Amino acid sequence: MPGIELKNVTKTFGSVTVIDNVSLSIRPREFMVFLGPSGCGKSTLLRMIAGLESVDAGEIWIGDRRVDQLAPGERRVAMVFQHYALYPHMTVRENMSFGLRNVKLPEAEIDKRVDAAAKMLEIAHLLERKPGQISGGQRQRVAIGRAIVKEPQLFLFDEPLSNLDAALRVRTRLEIAQLHQRVEAAMIFVTHDQVEAMTLAHRIVVMNNRKIEQIGTPMEIYSRPATTFVASFVGTPAMNFSPVELSDGPNGFVSARLPDGAIVATRIDKASLPESRSFKLGIRAESLDICPVGQGQTAGVAQFVERLGDRTLVYVRLSDGTTVVAEDAGNSRVAINDKVGVKFDGGGAHLFDDQERGHHAVLEGNST
Amino acid sequence: MSAAAGQLSDLGRARAQPARAGAQQSRWSHLLYVAPFLFLYVTLLVYPLFAGFWLSLHKADFFGGSRFVGFENFVRLSNDKVFIGAVGNTFYFILLTVPALAIIGLGLALALNRTTPTAAFLRGVFFSSSVLSVTIVTLLWKVVFAPDGGFLANLFEAFGKQPVAFLSNADLALPAIAITTIWWCIGLPMMLFLAALQQVPRELYEAAALDNAGRWKTLWSVTLPSIRRTFALVIIIEVVLQFQLFGQAYLMTQGGPNNASRPLVLFIFEVGFTRWDVGYAVAAGQILFGLIAIAAMAQYFVARRKEAF
Amino acid sequence: MTTQLSSGAVGRGLGDRVILAATIALAIVMVLPMLWAVGLSLKTNAELLVDTNSVLKAPWTLRNYYDILIGSGVFRWLLNSIIVSVGMSLGVLALSSLAGYGFARLEFPGRNVIFVLVLFGLAIPEQAVILVRHQLFSDLNLHNTYAGLMLPGMSAPFGVFLMTQYFKAIPTEVDEAAMLDNASRFKIFWRVLLPMTLPAQATLGIFTFLHAWNDYWWPLVSGTNEQMYTLTVGIASTQMNFAESAGLGYLMAQAVFAGLPILIVYMFFQKYIVRAVSGAAA
Numbered sequence: 030m031p032g033i034e035l036k037n038v039t040k041t042f043g044s045v046t047v048i049d050n051v052s053l054s055i056r057p058r059e060f061m062v063f064l065g066p067s068g069c070g071k072s073t074l075l076r077m078i079a080g081l082e083s084v085d086a087g088e089i090w091i092g093d094r095r096v097d098q099l100a101p102g103e104r105r106v107a108m109v110f111q112h113y114a115l116y117p118h119m120t121v122r123e124n125m126s127f128g129l130r131n132v133k134l135p136e137a138e139i140d141k142r143v144d145a146a147a148k149m150l151e152i153a154h155l156l157e158r159k160p161g162q163i164s165g166g167q168r169q170r171v172a173i174g175r176a177i178v179k180e181p182q183l184f185l186f187d188e189p190l191s192n193l194d195a196a197l198r199v200r201t202r203l204e205i206a207q208l209h210q211r212v213e214a215a216m217i218f219v220t221h222d223q224v225e226a227m228t229l230a231h232r233i234v235v236m237n238n239r240k241i242e243q244i245g246t247p248m249e250i251y252s253r254p255a256t257t258f259v260a261s262f263v264g265t266p267a268m269n270f271s272p273v274e275l276s277d278g279p280n281g282f283v284s285a286r287l288p289d290g291a292i293v294a295t296r297i298d299k300a301s302l303p304e305s306r307s308f309k310l311g312i313r314a315e316s317l318d319i320c321p322v323g324q325g326q327t328a329g330v331a332q333f334v335e336r337l338g339d340r341t342l343v344y345v346r347l348s349d350g351t352t353v354v355a356e357d358a359g360n361s362r363v364a365i366n367d368k369v370g371v372k373f374d375g376g377g378a379h380l381f382d383d384q385e386r387g388h389h390a391v392l393e394g395n396s397t
Numbered sequence: 398m399s400a401a402a403g404q405l406s407d408l409g410r411a412r413a414q415p416a417r418a419g420a421q422q423s424r425w426s427h428l429l430y431v432a433p434f435l436f437l438y439v440t441l442l443v444y445p446l447f448a449g450f451w452l453s454l455h456k457a458d459f460f461g462g463s464r465f466v467g468f469e470n471f472v473r474l475s476n477d478k479v480f481i482g483a484v485g486n487t488f489y490f491i492l493l494t495v496p497a498l499a500i501i502g503l504g505l506a507l508a509l510n511r512t513t514p515t516a517a518f519l520r521g522v523f524f525s526s527s528v529l530s531v532t533i534v535t536l537l538w539k540v541v542f543a544p545d546g547g548f549l550a551n552l553f554e555a556f557g558k559q560p561v562a563f564l565s566n567a568d569l570a571l572p573a574i575a576i577t578t579i580w581w582c583i584g585l586p587m588m589l590f591l592a593a594l595q596q597v598p599r600e601l602y603e604a605a606a607l608d609n610a611g612r613w614k615t616l617w618s619v620t621l622p623s624i625r626r627t628f629a630l631v632i633i634i635e636v637v638l639q640f641q642l643f644g645q646a647y648l649m650t651q652g653g654p655n656n657a658s659r660p661l662v663l664f665i666f667e668v669g670f671t672r673w674d675v676g677y678a679v680a681a682g683q684i685l686f687g688l689i690a691i692a693a694m695a696q697y698f699v700a701r702r703k704e705a706f
Numbered sequence: 707m708t709t710q711l712s713s714g715a716v717g718r719g720l721g722d723r724v725i726l727a728a729t730i731a732l733a734i735v736m737v738l739p740m741l742w743a744v745g746l747s748l749k750t751n752a753e754l755l756v757d758t759n760s761v762l763k764a765p766w767t768l769r770n771y772y773d774i775l776i777g778s779g780v781f782r783w784l785l786n787s788i789i790v791s792v793g794m795s796l797g798v799l800a801l802s803s804l805a806g807y808g809f810a811r812l813e814f815p816g817r818n819v820i821f822v823l824v825l826f827g828l829a830i831p832e833q834a835v836i837l838v839r840h841q842l843f844s845d846l847n848l849h850n851t852y853a854g855l856m857l858p859g860m861s862a863p864f865g866v867f868l869m870t871q872y873f874k875a876i877p878t879e880v881d882e883a884a885m886l887d888n889a890s891r892f893k894i895f896w897r898v899l900l901p902m903t904l905p906a907q908a909t910l911g912i913f914t915f916l917h918a919w920n921d922y923w924w925p926l927v928s929g930t931n932e933q934m935y936t937l938t939v940g941i942a943s944t945q946m947n948f949a950e951s952a953g954l955g956y957l958m959a960q961a962v963f964a965g966l967p968i969l970i971v972y973m974f975f976q977k978y979i980v981r982a983v984s985g986a987a988a
Contacts, residue, residue, distance in 0.1 A: 081882050102888030114879035118901040127897075128887030175883075424815065430808030430895075431820070434801040434866055441861035442827055445835035445842065452838060508729045515726070521976055522733045526740075528972045528979065529965050530920035532942040536961045537739040539945065540746060540954070546758035548742045580736070588984040612721060641831060644922045648942055662833050669837045670927055679837050686834035693829035 031092025031182050032057045033078070033215060038087035038097075040073060047073050049239045050087070055217065056231075060209050063219045064226040065236035066262070072187055074236070075219045079108050079185050091182055102131070107176035108185040112192060113168045115160040115175075121147075122156040125175045142178040149211070150174050150204075166197045173205070177212065186218040190225060202228060223263050227251070235259045257385045260311050266342060269317065269353045273310040273380075275302075282391075285310045285378065289349040291327035291371075295378040296390035305382035316377025317355035319343050319363060325372030329353075331363050345371055446686075453680035458673045470680035480681060482656050483664040486571060490642055490660060493575035494582075495635045499628065501579065502586025507616070509587070510594045520591070524584030531581070531644035538577040539564070539649060564650050567657035574645045574658055581645075582638070586631045593627035594620070626699065633696040640689055661685055740965075747771070747958035754954045770959035779932060780963060783940035786929070789852055790936055791918040794859040798914045799907055801860055806869025806903075807895050811881065821870070827863040832923070840927055850931040859918055865910050872906040873899060912975070912982035919968060937964050 033055040040048040048070050055061050063071035076082040078089060080101030089097040096104045115124050122143055129139045147153040150170040155163050160171065169189065176184055186205070190198045206229055209216055220226055226233050227247045235242045235250060235258070243255035254260035260268045271287050278284035278294045283302065285293045293310065302308075322328045329345040332352060341361035346352050355371050363369055380388045453470055457463040474480045505523055509516045526534065541548040542563040550560030563573040597620060605615045643662040646652055652659030652667070659667075665685065669678030745761035746754065747770050753760045774780055808814070809821050839858060848854035876899060884894045925936045935943065941964050944957060972979055 076882075079882075079886060081885065101882070101885040106886065108883070108886050110879045110883060112877060112879055114877065114883035116880065116884075116898055116902075118904075127884070127889070131888040131893070175887075179887075424813055427808060427812035427814040430804045430812060431814070434805040434860075434863075435820070435824075437801070437857065437861040438824060438827060438863060440842075441839060441858055442830055442835060442863075443823075445838035446830055448838045449835060505729065505732070508725050519729055519733050520980075521973075522736055524976075524980060525969060525972060526736065527983065528916060528920075528968050530938040530941075530968075531922050532938045532945065533961050533965045536941065536945050536957065537743045540743060540958065541739050546754065546954075548738070548758075551759050580739070583736075584980075585983060588980050592984055641833060643833075644942075648945060665833055665837075666923065670840075675837055675841070682834040682837065686831060689831045689834075690829045 031094075031215075032059075033183060033217075034088075034090040035074075035078070036088040036090070038074070038077065038084055038089065040077060040082060040085050047239055048077065051241055052087075053234060053241065053244065055215055058213065058215055060206075060216045060218065060229060060231045062226040062230035062233045063217065063236060064223060064233050064263075065221065065242075067221055069236040070239045071219050071221075071234075071236045075185055075187055075217060078104075078183070078217065079106055080104050102128075104183075105179075105181050106183040106185055107179045107181035108187065109169075109172045109176050109189045111188045113160070113172040115168055115171055117160050120157050120159055121152065121163070121171050121174075124160070124171055125178050128175065128179055139178075142180070143174075146174040146177040149177070165193060166201065169193060169197075169201060173208065177208070180214075182214055184212070184214055184216040186216065188220055189218075190220070190222070205229065223265075227263075235262065237262070253389045254311075254379065254387050256387055257309065257311070257381045260379060260381070260387060264313055266314055266354045268311045268313050268379075270381075271310050271351060271353070273308055275308055275380075283380070285380065287327065287347075287349075288351065289327055289347045291347075291373070293326060293373040293378055294375045295380065296376050297378070297380055297388050298391050302380065302388055303382055303384075303386075305384070307383050309381040311379040311381055311387070312373065312377055314342060314354040314356045316374040317353060318372045318374070319345075319355050319357035319361065320370040320372045322368050322370040325370035327373075328368060328370045331365055331367045331369055334361070334363055334365060336361075343369065345369060347371075449679045449682060452676055453683050455676040456674075457676040457679075463676070466676070470677050473677065474680055474684065479656055479659070480664055483659045483661045484684075486657070486659055487640060487642065487661040490571055490575060490578075491636055491639050493572060494578050494639050495632060497575075497579050498582060498586050498635050499631050501583055502631065503590050503628070505583070505587045506590030506594055507620070510591055520587070523587055526581050527584035529581070532648060534577060534581045535645055535648040538573075538580070542573050542649075565654050567654050570650045570654065570658040574642075574649055577645055577649065578639065578642070582635070586635065589627060589631050589634075590624065593624040597623040629699045630696065633692055633699060637689055637692045637696065640685070640692065743958045743961055746955055747962050749955050751953040751955050758954075770953070770955045771963065773956055774959055774963055778960070779935065779940055780937070780960060782933060783935045783937040784964070784967070786852075786855075786934060787919055787937040790855045790925070791915045793852060794856040794918040795911045795914040797856060797860040798862075798865045799911055802865030802869040802910060803900060803903065803907070804895075805866045806871075806873050807899060809866070809870040810873030811878075811895075811899075812891075824863045824866055828867060832858075836923065836927070843928060849928050850934045854928050855925055855934070855936070856918075858924055859914065859921070865914065868906060868910055869903065872903050876902055908978055909982040909985050912979050913985075916968075916979070916983065940964075 033053075035051055035053040038048060038051045038053075039046065051074060063075060065071045073082055077084050077097075080096070080099060080103075084097040087097070088095055091104060091106070116127065119127065125143045125146065126139045129142065143156070144153070147156055150173060152167060152170050152174060155167060155171070160168055163171070169192075172189070189205075190201055193201060202225060205216075205218070209229075218225070218229055227250075230247055232244060232246055233250050234244050237258045243250060243259045245253070245255075250259060250263055254263065254268075257270070261270070273285035273287055273293075275283045275285055276292075277299065281299055282294065282296055283299045285295055285308070287293065287310065293312075295310075318325070327347055329347040331343050332346050333342075333344040335342040335344075337359070339359045341357040341359060341363065343355050343357055343361070343363050344352055345355055353371065355369075357363055376390050378390070382388065452463075454465060454467055455463045456466045456469070509520050509523075539547075544550050544560045544562035544565075547560070549563070553560045561569065563569045601619050601623065602615065605619045610618065641662055642660040643666065646658050646660050646663050647666065650658045652663050661681070662685065665678050665681045668674050668681065672678075742761070746758065748766040748768070749761055750767055750769060809817065809824075843849050843854050848857070880898060880902070881894055884898045889898065919936075920938060921936075922938050922942065925939045926942070929935055929939060932940075932943075941960060944960060
């Protein structure tokens with residue numbers, strides 16, 4: 030069971046660097062998601078692993094084979110493309126067996142693999158049809174089937190769900206998760222959709238601006254974002270940010286003073302903070318509760334109220350003019366223009382230094 | 398910020414193409430795909446064009462005799478009444494055919510832009526002449542125009558009139574060729590207009606109907622403005638095509654009577670292939686090339702300007 | 707309001723009928739020369755010399771067609787036309803597909819410059835190069851050969867332009883999928899992309915075929931041996947001596963005989979031919 034290793038991988042197009050010295054290791058059978066906004070380089074990185082883009086510097090290893098100079102077909106990887114990239118003039122069966130024919134696998138073995146994959150993906154009845162005669166969701170399955178039959182060491186998915194409608198996307202997401210349970214291979218899945226990333230990944234690689242921002246499990250990414258970018262890109266609604274002044278709080282933790290004067294006692298160890306000219310406080314809506322005026326650390330006026338059913342998001346304008354998103358119960362009675370109190374849960378507060386690096390609450394296990 | 402990065406990386410990807418991936422292969426070898434065509438292109442089109450430039454500066458015949466004369470051929474052309482007449486005939490012919498082709502083609506397209514079987518059949522009829530070769534077309538029309546037992550002559554006689562010898566009358570020869578040409582070529586403009594009419598969004602007509610626009614109002618303010626670009630394109634395409642008038646004139650009148658129906662291309666043909674004055678003919682060919690190049694450039698710009706028209 | 711609408715509807719129906727009648731009248735004008743020729747071809751020369759109006763009444767005869775069948779170069783010319791048109795079409799398809807793939811997908815030194823130079827060729831009219839080309843073919847002894855009749859048509863850049871555009875319109879994802887499927891560069895071209903260009907191949911093939919079939923000037927000056935006449939040139943050669951006339955009916959029978967194959971082809975493939983010709987023009 031091979032793992033995948035990227036060592037100082039760099040790619041430039043002319044004078045433009047699109048992948049800047051990226052190193053990454055993916056464990057055998059791991060489900061890895063590359064997450065980031067469009068243009069961040071995540072697709073390019075995937076295509077470099079596939080062999081569709083050359084590697085200008087650095088190395089790519091799959092198991093004990095260095096593959097960055099090999100042709101795409103020789104890397105024992107399979108890829109599912111965004112627009113499926115099925116061969117329109119071939120039947121589904123021909124689509125799935127084309128790659129196997131090219132490596133001269135015996136016919137019997139090809140048929141066996143194709144039939145098994147078709148059965149697993151429930152497309153056996155479509156085998157003699159052409160891609161133009163089947164639905165979008167079915168085409169997606171064929172594309173996946175074409176990858177499965179190759180029995181690759183690594184599956185690559187390039188935003189494969191972005192062309193499906195919402196319901197089908199959820200279903201296919203589940204199926205890809207199940208597929209991963211069944212096959213003995215690592216998977217890399219590129220997406221800009223954080224829900225896909227959170228639900229599918231063992232670990233997420235968050236990329237921005239040609240670089241890796243953070244590698245971590247979905248919960249690490251969510252609750253301990255390494256940078257302001259990760260903090261703001263992951264999570265809905267986006268994290269609240271506010272410049273703060275720090276002071277000593279209880280137990281060696283720091284307290285943060287917001288521009289409107291409110292003081293938030295964090296659970297961030299003072300000793301762990303670096304020198305920094307300034308700090309920003311970051312806190313998610315779920316750590317900001319609506320309360321009667323006077324009970325929380327601060328108060329403001331409700332600007333918008335978004336009812337999501339299980340909870341209610343309240344956009345509160347504070348006295349200094351900034352707006353924060355706070356959460357209230359699903360049956361909240363807050364209405365626009367109500368005055369409301371806001372209660373900060375200091376345990377959910379993050380601090381970001383002038384290098385944009387995140388600092389988080391001390392984990393429960395090793396708190397003093 | 399990220400949008401800018403996205404643009405950059407898209408740009409990069411477009412330049413790299415997937416071919417980059419197998420960049421292990423020698424890039425010179427890719428020329429092999431293009432080479433067979435390039436060989437013919439260079440030997441049979443590019444070389445003759447440039448050799449033509451050179452040849453037009455010579456007094457040359459088909460038997461190898463050749464003498465450098467500078468621009469003498471062009472000077473001769475500018476004083477050659479037959480050549481000037483041929484250029485004039487060509488423009489006159491374009492004036493006779495192109496507007497008629499565009500307007501009749503548009504009219505037919507408007508009338509036949511419907512899904513009934515009758516319309517489909519009629520479209521087929523109007524396009525059918527386009528697949529015939531010029532020799533058959535001229536044969537058909539010679540027996541229409543013939544003064545002695547021709548179709549029109551019989552018709553004239555039936556009405557008690559004198560038959561007219563269209564093709565041997567200096568004033569009527571070129572118009573007769575023009576009618577033949579319009580009959581032959583009407584299919585293409587009609588089909589181009591039909592294709593354009595299909596592209597007009599249905600919502601525009603629905604909006605016009607809701608605005609109580611009548612048939613003519615809709616035609617004038619919705620349909621015609623929507624196909625302006627096609628109209629320009631049809632005009633230019635037809636100008637380029639009709640510039641090259643040759644077979645009809647050669648086969649119906651041999652350029653006569655008294656050079657009245659000799660177009661530029663026929664002039665080139667006769668000077669080059671019957672008078673063997675190759676340098677002179679090539680020089681006339683350069684003039685034709687220049688004229689067509691101008692029209693082709695116009696076509697290129699019209700085709701490029703997607704919205705402006 | 708209601709009255710206005712309904713009167714409009716009546717007017718519309720009436721207008722439609724007038725337009726239809728006018729169009730049908732024009733269509734009759736359109737087919738009259740063809741019918742006239744067919745009529746003439748069914749009469750004996752003796753009758754036509756007296757009065758061509760005799761086509762309107764019996765007796766009609768197939769005598770002229772019989773004469774063509776037993777003693778005429780028409781079959782030879784028809785065969786030549788088929789060989790030249792099919793050969794040129796296949797040649798253009800092969801060259802244009804290869805070059806189109808090369809320009810659209812492969813990188814090689816000078817690719818963009820070469821492509822632009824090829825595009826310039828679209829503006830070169832045949833008449834501007836035909837004299838030098840004729841000399842060139844004389845030097846190479848290519849006149850009165852099938853190759854000599856076919857090659858010039860294969861040097862036109864239109865097909866390359868069309869195929870390049872078509873290949874470019876195919877998403878590169880498809881190539882990439884094939885690369886990951888271990889297909890060689892040529893296999894990607896031959897097995898994956900080429901079949902996807904079939905609609906363009908049909909357009910280009912039909913367009914080239916019609917062009918070759920109806921081409922007049924080049925076969926006129928290159929295939930000067932009567933055995934190498936194409937149908938177009940052959941038919942023209944007979945009408946040159948229209949005056950002394952091998953017989954008007956015979957001549958018309960020849961025209962009908964020569965025009966019929968292409969009209970029949972047109973009837974069967976009308977949809978594709980129309981699409982090809984108007985697609986090629988626009």
